[in-house]
Amino acid sequence: MKYKDYYAILGVAKDANADEIKTAYRKLARKFHPDVSKEKDAEEKFKEMSEAYETLKDPEKRAAYDQLGSHRPGEEFRPPPDWGQQFAQGRGGFEDIDLESLFAGLAGRQARGGARRADMPIPGSDYEAVVRLSFMQAFNGTEVDLELSAIEWSPDGGARRVPHRVRTRIPPGVANGEKLRVPGKGGKGVNGGPDGDLYLDIEVVPHPTYRTSGKDVYVDLPLSPWEAILGTSVRLPTPAGAVTLKVPPGTRSGQELRLSGRGMKRATGEAGHLHAIVRIEVPTVVDDRQKALYKELADISNFDPRGEPEREAAQ
Amino acid sequence: MTPPIEDAIYLDAIAEVTWTELVNASGIPESELTELVRYGALVPRNPDAPTLTFEARYLAVAKTASRIRHDFELDAHGVSIVLCYVERIERLEAELRALRAHLG
Numbered sequence: 250m251k252y253k254d255y256y257a258i259l260g261v262a263k264d265a266n267a268d269e270i271k272t273a274y275r276k277l278a279r280k281f282h283p284d285v286s287k288e289k290d291a292e293e294k295f296k297e298m299s300e301a302y303e304t305l306k307d308p309e310k311r312a313a314y315d316q317l318g319s320h321r322p323g324e325e326f327r328p329p330p331d332w333g334q335q336f337a338q339g340r341g342g343f344e345d346i347d348l349e350s351l352f353a354g355l356a357g358r359q360a361r362g363g364a365r366r367a368d369m370p371i372p373g374s375d376y377e378a379v380v381r382l383s384f385m386q387a388f389n390g391t392e393v394d395l396e397l398s399a400i401e402w403s404p405d406g407g408a409r410r411v412p413h414r415v416r417t418r419i420p421p422g423v424a425n426g427e428k429l430r431v432p433g434k435g436g437k438g439v440n441g442g443p444d445g446d447l448y449l450d451i452e453v454v455p456h457p458t459y460r461t462s463g464k465d466v467y468v469d470l471p472l473s474p475w476e477a478i479l480g481t482s483v484r485l486p487t488p489a490g491a492v493t494l495k496v497p498p499g500t501r502s503g504q505e506l507r508l509s510g511r512g513m514k515r516a517t518g519e520a521g522h523l524h525a526i527v528r529i530e531v532p533t534v535v536d537d538r539q540k541a542l543y544k545e546l547a548d549i550s551n552f553d554p555r556g557e558p559e560r561e562a563a564q
Numbered sequence: 565m566t567p568p569i570e571d572a573i574y575l576d577a578i579a580e581v582t583w584t585e586l587v588n589a590s591g592i593p594e595s596e597l598t599e600l601v602r603y604g605a606l607v608p609r610n611p612d613a614p615t616l617t618f619e620a621r622y623l624a625v626a627k628t629a630s631r632i633r634h635d636f637e638l639d640a641h642g643v644s645i646v647l648c649y650v651e652r653i654e655r656l657e658a659e660l661r662a663l664r665a666h667l668g
Contacts, residue, residue: 278635282636282649284628284631285646285650299635319626326657343652368607375589392569416568416570418569418570420572420574425661427575428575428624430573430623431571448624460665467668516574517574517578526666526668
């Protein structure tokens with residue numbers, strides 16, 4: 250298994266006392282906890298420091314960790330020959346295990362040997378996985394095949410990493426950041442305890458045309474100035490297929506034309522809206538005849554786009 | 565062997581979870597979860613019903629509460645305050661997403 254320097258992860262000396270370890274952890278938790286932090290790699294960093302703290306805050310586990318000896322972080326190592334006898338109730342053969350599972354196993358044994366009876370039902374752990382979907386997969390729903398690596402408990406209270414494969418159907422209309430639940434697909438319960446659940450954290454990859462906010466979908470609607478002034482009918486792309494949209498005369502830039510119920514649709518029947526955001530585009534190259542017509546329009550028009558603010562400023 | 569396909573379900577305001585599901589999923593002792601209900605961090609559909617039920621979205625809230633309780637070593641009152649801030653951050657992030665989606 251690969252060595253991790255739990256003291257270095259928390260930034261404390263090897264002879265740090267319990268208070269120093271707790272303070273170091275709390276200071277780092279404030280900065281990197283994924284529920285409150287926007288730091289880069291916060292989740293990964295927090296997982297690592299949490300694993301270090303879970304071991305070092307417990308005197309028994311800390312003693313077991315110290316007995317593993319000093320190694321370079323990432324270096325492959327094996328616990329000393331008598332380590333299993335001393336700390337893992339005689340368990341040997343640590344080939345199929347990593348450091349986190351090893352100490353999770355010690356915690357499991359403590360729990361089972363402490364307040365719990367040996368045959369007491371223990372519910373399986375809940376698992377969590379991130380699922381990245383394209384916008385269209387999120388819109389239509391899809392099937393995903395997940396290969397997880399999970400800690401599994403053995404009847405003697407030991408723990409090991411096992412591959413855990415789950416195929417799941419994602420329902421339509423899921424939003425970026427949403428959490429879904431797959432009941433009973435977490436860790437196996439022990440002694441008749443119920444299996445845990447699998448929770449999926451949905452990440453929707455940005456789409457070049459559509460933007461989302463919850464169940465609502467946004468799309469740009471570029472119009473020429475004369476289309477905006479006179480009104481028109483345009484073909485507008487929507488995730489469920491193009492539709493014809495009537496643009497009323499006098500439409501302004503930034504204005505939102507809403508197509509009710511054409512956003513993300515849930516299997517439960519709820520639906521968000523599609524918002525077409527008007528962007529008035531102007532030609533960058535005009536020939537002499539067009540220039541003359543614009544000039545003529547400028548001469549006869551009494552429209553002043555800055556009139557209102559100027560009047561307000563004068564008051 | 566290919567495993568059978570399982571349905572993932574929404575955790576939204578339409579689906580419902582029971583008190584027992586909330587206790588099991590959070591791993592928080594029942595007495596502390598009751599405190600979270602008392603502080604308004606978890607809101608039952610009908611507080612006077614003999615068996616409490618919740619919108620399924622509270623399953624995600626309860627799991628967040630469990631993480632916060634464990635990771636910051638907080639009591640139920642501390643958890644309820646942090647949850648309040650987490651909800652506020654999520655609401656502000658949703659507003660920001662809507663504004664960004666509008667602006668393009």
